[in-house]
Amino acid sequence: MRTQHKIIFGSSQRMTELADSSVHLMVTSPPYPMIEMWDSLFAKMDLSIAELWRKLEAERREENVTQIYEHMHGNLAEVWREAHRVLVDGGIACINIGDTVRTVNGSFRLFANHSKIIEHCERIGFTTLPYILWKKPTTKPKYNGKGAFLGSGFLPPNAYVTLDCEFILLFRKGKLRRFQPHDQRRYDSAFEKSERDEWFSQIWTLTGARQTESQLERRIAAFPEELANRLVRMFSVKGDTVLDPFLGSGTTAIAAMRNERNSIGYEVDESLLPLITKKLVLGQQKVSLRHEK
Numbered sequence: 001m002r003t004q005h006k007i008i009f010g011s012s013q014r015m016t017e018l019a020d021s022s023v024h025l026m027v028t029s030p031p032y033p034m035i036e037m038w039d040s041l042f043a044k045m046d047l048s049i050a051e052l053w054r055k056l057e058a059e060r061r062e063e064n065v066t067q068i069y070e071h072m073h074g075n076l077a078e079v080w081r082e083a084h085r086v087l088v089d090g091g092i093a094c095i096n097i098g099d100t101v102r103t104v105n106g107s108f109r110l111f112a113n114h115s116k117i118i119e120h121c122e123r124i125g126f127t128t129l130p131y132i133l134w135k136k137p138t139t140k141p142k143y144n145g146k147g148a149f150l151g152s153g154f155l156p157p158n159a160y161v162t163l164d165c166e167f168i169l170l171f172r173k174g175k176l177r178r179f180q181p182h183d184q185r186r187y188d189s190a191f192e193k194s195e196r197d198e199w200f201s202q203i204w205t206l207t208g209a210r211q212t213e214s215q216l217e218r219r220i221a222a223f224p225e226e227l228a229n230r231l232v233r234m235f236s237v238k239g240d241t242v243l244d245p246f247l248g249s250g251t252t253a254i255a256a257m258r259n260e261r262n263s264i265g266y267e268v269d270e271s272l273l274p275l276i277t278k279k280l281v282l283g284q285q286k287v288s289l290r291h292e293k
């Protein structure tokens with residue numbers, strides 16, 4: 001099946017190119033709020049966040065930190081609202097997100113990003129479905145926010161549990177998706193019993209980093225192709241359109257392409273174009289590139 005893959009360079013906070021109810025599935029991973037590597041992007045995308053960091057420097061108040069965190073999620077929620085608009089009735093939204101711990105302004109805090117996203121998505125009108133925990137093998141145990149246990153031994157009570165799982169949150173717009181009786185696309189898209197048993201269980205153990213992963217893919221925290229592959233096959237049928245509003249290196253688009261789905265990706269960082277096009281192997285499929293400034 002010939003499929004189409006569109007990349008739009010611009011912010012997904014306004015997906016004006018997409019009509020209401022025109023997308024069947026969203027698979028995505030946003031920048032994670034309160035993880036240092038994304039601080040500058042959030043501040044660049046929203047000057048009020050940059051201003052709040054300055055306010056924190058000047059005032060050193062705990063509520064400044066909370067305001068920054070809330071603003072970051074407010075920004076992401078604009079994308080979730082747009083996703084709700086463009087999804088068809090019964091369309092599924094899959095959001096990969098990690099919680100984080102951080103000492104800001106001298107205080108240690110857990111930033112439970114997954115719960116903030118659930119809160120926002122439910123307010124927007126999504127139904128929350130049972131989610132997946134992606135267990136990552138790489139994270140080292142931490143001791144009181146100061147790095148690995150090292151020589152600090154086995155003494156209670158100041159160590160904390162390692163955040164070695166990320167969430168794959170699942171939401172549905174409206175009621176179950178409807179198909180005509182005996183719609184062949186569903187049968188052609190069926191998964192195997194072994195796939196079903198593994199994919200629909202709550203804990204996934206996938207290697208976070210693939211052997212071939214490049215420096216750039218690590219910098220933007222690309223998720224493994226297998227993760228996108230499973231979600232595309234679990235929640236869409238051949239010929240559907242899959243959206244990734246935070247495209248990064250294009251992992252969702254390649255999973256869609258490999259599984260005979262169309263894709264649309266939004267990305268603000270134009271320097272990722274060579275990496276995305278390399279992944280999509282331009283020329284093998286019809287790829288239309290559109291730049292939005």
Ligand SMILES: C[S@@+](CC[C@H](N)C(=O)[O-])C[C@H]1O[C@@H](n2cnc3c(N)ncnc32)[C@H](O)[C@@H]1O
Binds near residue numbers: 045246247251268
């Ligand atoms: C965590 S990375 C996504 C990684 C991707 N799943 C992959 O496998 O390569 C998040 C991406 O979202 C992009 N981004 C952040 N805010 C955006 C926005 N408002 N609109 C579009 N892209 C955005 C960042 O530049 C970054 O490449």
